[in-house]
Amino acid sequence: MSSYQRICLMHYHEIGLKGHNRSTFENRLMKNAEAILAGYPVVTMRRISGRILVFVKEGTSYEDAVEMAQVMAKIPGVARVSCGYICHQDLEEMYDAAQQALADAEPFETFKVQARRNHTDFPINSMDLNQLVGAHLCRHFPEKKVKMKEPDVEVHVEVIEGSTYIYAWTIRGVGGLPVGSSGRVMCLLSSGIDSPVAVWRLARRGAIPFGVHFSGRPQTASTSEYLVDDIAHVLEKTGCIARVYVVPFGDYQRAIAAQVPPELRIIMYRRLMFMVAEALARKVGAKALVTGESLGQVASQTIENISVVNAATQLPVFRPFIGTDKIEIIDQAQELGTFDISSQPAPDCCTLFMPRNPETHAKLDRVLEVEAALPLDEWIPELVASAEPHDYRCPAVNYKKLARQ
Secondary structure, eight states, X not given: OOOOEEEEEEEOSSGGGOOTTHHHHHHHHHHHHHHHTTTSSEEEXXXXXXXXXEEEOTTOOHXXXXXXXXXXXXXXXXXXXXXXXXXXXXHHHHHHHHHHHHHXXXXXXXXXXXXXXXXXTSSSOHHHHHHHHHHHHHHHOTTSEEOSSSOSEEEEEEEETTEEEEEEEEEEOOOSBOTTSSOEEEXXXXXXXXXXXXXXXXXXXXXXXXXXXXXXXXXSOSHHHHHXXXXXXXXXXXXXXXXXXXXXXXXXXXXXXXXXXXXXXXXXXXXXXXXXXXXHHHHHTOOOEEOOOOTTSSGGGSHHHXXXXXXXXXXXXXXXXXTOOHHHHHHHHXXXXXXXXXXSOOOOTTTTTXXXXXXXXXXXXXXXXXXXXXXXXXXXXXXXXXXXXXXXXXXXXOHHHHXXX
């Protein structure tokens, strides 16, 4: 049995539903993947018939190829990743490659062959190819059983554009759209559980997330800033964050606490955060704000309070978790890899000067009346000027151009 060129195939779903601009999404996904896989044993990539073909360096072990495929599966836009082989449109080569691919998929008890011929220049049709390759595998794996419905392993044989791609090992991807295909958003990013996953969910819809973290510094320790940096490094592994602005917010919260009725403090904190986030968003060309809020989860997240806080900005505010319960969010944080970081205790501005009985049904006219006494025209420019940018690796961003913004 010969050894064939090892490959990985990145399959996508939603991109395939696009019309005339489908190639734009494909190219964006391929550029993102090329950057994220720098340092992995990749020879080259190219687009083929509704997927991206990744040629793996000669001598790469199956285990290393699988490790690389697991990274690919976390890239937004990728629906599925398969490890396998490429061979000529030759029946004997197909038999050998299929045998190798099925051996890679051990352990398993049942299998079936799923053949597909995209071009009629190959004389054997899909149904006959299924039977021929299946018969060969049965001879070489006599202890295994063929099962047509829900087998342990499917051996795919795809005859496409002059070559044959054969694979049995497959892992599910995160799906969605490639980062950089849906514009920029500004995300209010804390060191807590919810907001990092909200950032990732917007990245999965093709947005380029920028973050703004309101630190309690100098009124609290800067612990939350280090945790946010750790979170951003998790997100950047798959190109899901471009920059995080750290805004020292503690002195302004202290001033609000001294001037605003206790029950309205949280509302004022949030409104000022939104105003600063909007100013930073316009600075980098972001078209919306993003938060990790879930309806009714805490006092600031009632319908009335959300409405009053929304009125502080002219930008749309996306809340991907608005109808999600905490258990679901925790599950997603664990899957993303940020849960353990977010579970570490850190004093932050959200708990600083917390009132005993916060308002849960705020009224905008009352809030505006109280807010009028605050020097927001001075505070907002000061806070924007104090914002400390921290850049992370996002292949969809031109950082030289960003530096001029």
